[in-house]
Ligand SMILES: NC(=O)C1=CN([C@@H]2O[C@H](COP(=O)(O)OP(=O)(O)OC[C@H]3O[C@@H](n4cnc5c(N)ncnc54)[C@H](OP(=O)(O)O)[C@@H]3O)[C@@H](O)[C@H]2O)C=CC1
């Protein structure tokens with residue numbers, strides 16, 4: 200729960216501050232949208248926010264699951280909890296979710312973009328339409344929500360959290376369509392971050408680079424090719440929220456498993472490519 204971070208004192212000495220999101224009530228009463236919150240990391244983020252006393256608005260396609268998550272959020276202490284269900288293939292839904300936040304709360308402090316469409320882990324099958332659809336769900340809807348939410352975030356000095364992946368920074372085999380959508384997020388949001396800084400707009404953008412996380416979907420999709428189990432989704436969810444509250448540029452979780460390959464990337468790309476291939480049980484990927 201605790202996280203040290205460093206600041207400079209007036210005399211230039213380093214000071215290490217231990218921050219505790221719960222104790223410091225950093226998110227109490229804050230108004231937060233979490234997408235893809237019916238399962239996995241998104242669901243866990245909703246629970247952490249609820250425990251911190253935030254207002255949450257969650258979204259995904261499956262109404263029954265969202266209803267359960269909302270009920271649990273209220274039990275855990277959320278200031279309020281609501282959901283909207285629908286598919287993010289539809290940009291109108293992306294806009295409606297933001298409009299709902301405006302109606303409910305009159306403003307917004309944090310936008311957590313986390314949902315993804317169905318992803319297979321296999322050789323690229325040549326399906327161009329699948330890539331178009333995945334770009335809509337994983338990328339364009341993130342942009343649409345950001346455009347709609349920016350006026351409210353400017354007013355509150357809020358934050359945008361974009362959940363990405365090692366596969367959005369490094370070429371990983373068997374996830375070509377998914378990887379394309381995550382690289383697109385880096386391009387768009389890193390560029391937008393620069394513009395916000397140039398214009399002195401106090402909206403932070405945090406790109407979260409995640410390695411393998413043990414969610415139900417990930418276990419079903421890749422447990423046969425991974426040599427180690429995934430990192431816990433509960434801890435991951437808390438790290439994402441913390442990194443946004445601290446207005447960090449990027450988060451790497453689990454830290455070494457993500458950070459080391461990224462440091463190798465630009466210095467020895469062929470070496471990293473072979474490390475990546477060797478870290479997967481490629482023989483278990485069957486051509487379909
Ligand atoms: N798990 C992992 O190993 C890793 C995950 N990540 C990233 O973390 C994030 C969360 O992943 P994870 O928790 O594993 O994902 P899950 O599969 O557990 O959850 C995905 C969420 O998105 C929703 N969703 C699916 N399709 C749509 C759609 N068409 N429109 C709107 N919502 C949709 C799902 O609900 P419903 O089906 O009801 O719509 C669900 O709530 C993603 O951005 C992913 O890229 C990054 C690196 C590794």
Ligand SMILES: CC(C)CCC[C@@H](C)[C@H]1CC[C@H]2[C@@H]3C(=O)C=C4C[C@@H](O)CC[C@]4(C)[C@H]3CC[C@]12C
Pocket residue numbers: 318319320363364365366369371374377409410411416417420421460474475478479
């Ligand atoms: C430098 C290398 C050693 C690192 C290799 C790490 C690889 C294997 C890790 C890092 C990111 C991971 C994927 C991911 O981001 C999200 C999803 C979506 C989910 O629905 C199904 C699983 C999937 C495809 C993960 C599969 C495993 C990936 C490629």
